Amino acid sequence: MKKLMIAAAATGLAASAFAGLYGDVPNATHAWAVHDRNRPNPVKVVAEPGLPPSDAIILFDGTEKTFANWCSMKMEPTKWKLVDGTLESVKGAGYIRTKAEYGPNFQLHVEWATPVKVEGVGQGRGNSGVFLMNDFELQVLDSYETDPSKDPNPNPNYADGQASAIYGQNPPIVNASRGPGKWQTYDIVFHAPVWKDGKEIYPGTVTVFHNGVLTQDNWEYEGPTFHMKRTSKKQPAAKAPIAFQDHGNPVHFRNVWLREIPCRHANTTHGGPDVKEADVKALRDKIATELFKKIDTSKATADSVNQILEVISYSMEEPFCGAAKKICGDYLAQLEKMDAAALDKNKNAILSVKKSYDVLWRNNLLKECKLGKFIAKTVDQKGWLKKKK
Numbered sequence: 001m002k003k004l005m006i007a008a009a010a011t012g013l014a015a016s017a018f019a020g021l022y023g024d025v026p027n028a029t030h031a032w033a034v035h036d037r038n039r040p041n042p043v044k045v046v047a048e049p050g051l052p053p054s055d056a057i058i059l060f061d062g063t064e065k066t067f068a069n070w071c072s073m074k075m076e077p078t079k080w081k082l083v084d085g086t087l088e089s090v091k092g093a094g095y096i097r098t099k100a101e102y103g104p105n106f107q108l109h110v111e112w113a114t115p116v117k118v119e120g121v122g123q124g125r126g127n128s129g130v131f132l133m134n135d136f137e138l139q140v141l142d143s144y145e146t147d148p149s150k151d152p153n154p155n156p157n158y159a160d161g162q163a164s165a166i167y168g169q170n171p172p173i174v175n176a177s178r179g180p181g182k183w184q185t186y187d188i189v190f191h192a193p194v195w196k197d198g199k200e201i202y203p204g205t206v207t208v209f210h211n212g213v214l215t216q217d218n219w220e221y222e223g224p225t226f227h228m229k230r231t232s233k234k235q236p237a238a239k240a241p242i243a244f245q246d247h248g249n250p251v252h253f254r255n256v257w258l259r260e261i262p263c264r265h266a267n268t269t270h271g272g273p274d275v276k277e278a279d280v281k282a283l284r285d286k287i288a289t290e291l292f293k294k295i296d297t298s299k300a301t302a303d304s305v306n307q308i309l310e311v312i313s314y315s316m317e318e319p320f321c322g323a324a325k326k327i328c329g330d331y332l333a334q335l336e337k338m339d340a341a342a343l344d345k346n347k348n349a350i351l352s353v354k355k356s357y358d359v360l361w362r363n364n365l366l367k368e369c370k371l372g373k374f375i376a377k378t379v380d381q382k383g384w385l386k387k388k389k
Helices: 277-292 302-314 320-336 340-345 347-362 370-382
Strands: 057-060 070-072 081-083 086-088 096-098 105-113 128-132 136-140 184-191 194-196 199-202 205-210 213-220 252-260
Touching: 105 128, 128 184, 136 184, 136 205, 277 302, 277 320, 302 320, 302 347, 320 370, 340 347, 340 370, 347 370
Parallel strands: none
Antiparallel strands: 057 252, 070 096, 081 086, 086 252, 105 184, 105 252, 128 136, 184 205, 194 199, 205 213
């Protein structure tokens, strides 16, 4: 990165409408400074206990209206039932899916309950599944009595097929199951595999909290999930439905909502695995241009110096560097004419410029220059930063 020789200092009030230099500045792979107040704040979302977040897409809330969000896998009316505000699987009805498609990254909340009446063992007991983008199954099963510490195991099962398993791939970290008929929750964060030029560059991950307990910790998919066979890689669709499995057991679902979320691989301007220096530079130049328009270059204030130094922290292109040399040079001339009393009066302004200068110096954007020398000498002579005994 270019270095700027600025012969500068400043005076005047230090108050500024700009964010001000504080943390390490933007660089080739980060469009924003550390702790950058110019960086847009997140959108406000209301999240009350027990309720979906205010930006959630309600897939099913027990009403006829949201029951209409679902259909068969052939996009025909489903044979599943709406029973007491829940979706109930019907034997032989086939899977049920959302009519709309979602992805490739989302947060999904699902509540489910296996039958109160316990029948069968292992995979025959309250079996269903949550299918993410059609290809990735999170197992739903009555695994409450599955306990390998007991001999014999009351409900033997294979580990990668019990509740909260990534079916056929990864068992849950722990068995957090509740008893038959009791409502259980899955809170899922899903990121689909990312492909580029016909090759997978990111395998896709899933994190699952089962009844509030972490059971899948950023598991990387080996590919789509299958029964009885190993998987192979497959490029996913951009979007796909959420689906629930019919496995012949009357499993119930309720309170299903989803939030589409960004993928870190879509971020090309601030760190991350797919950051592009051209995109970073374009955004930095844009920010610098917007900030530069706000500067009143006709006034001799510390604000103008701090503002132009902030601008060049984003971009060292013209006209920013030329303006910085002129503004800082003009203010240095004023500062050099001040007597001791005037310097004391403008202590806060001078220290504010020192702060900005120190950030640029620390990030190698400034060489040794009159700005640094003058302020360092003045601050040292005045003892402004020395701790009082």
